[in-house]
Amino acid sequence: MFKIKNFNDIKEQVKATDITTYYTMEMVGKLMARRDQLKIGIDELSVMSGVSASLINLIEDGEALPTLEAVIKLAHALKLNMKLENQ
Secondary structure, three states: OOOOOOHHHHHHHHHHHOHHHHHHHHHHHHHHHHHHHHOOOHHHHHHHHOOOHHHHHHHHOOOOOOOHHHHHHHHHHOOOOOOOOOO
């Protein structure tokens, strides 16, 4: 019998095998949560950030990984600070 993994198990597996994807997923999750918190639609965020609505859709659907440039533009539009910290 196989055990269904929860999201945290999947995150830890991704972290162990592909650190870039792991941190990208973390950032996308924070961007999505902030967009939801501010009740901003994808089209509005596109105008605010300069990132195409179709790319935002792909990113939020997990079908594309954003470039660093796209993450920075989206974070800036959503008034999120990005910082690196010691682990």
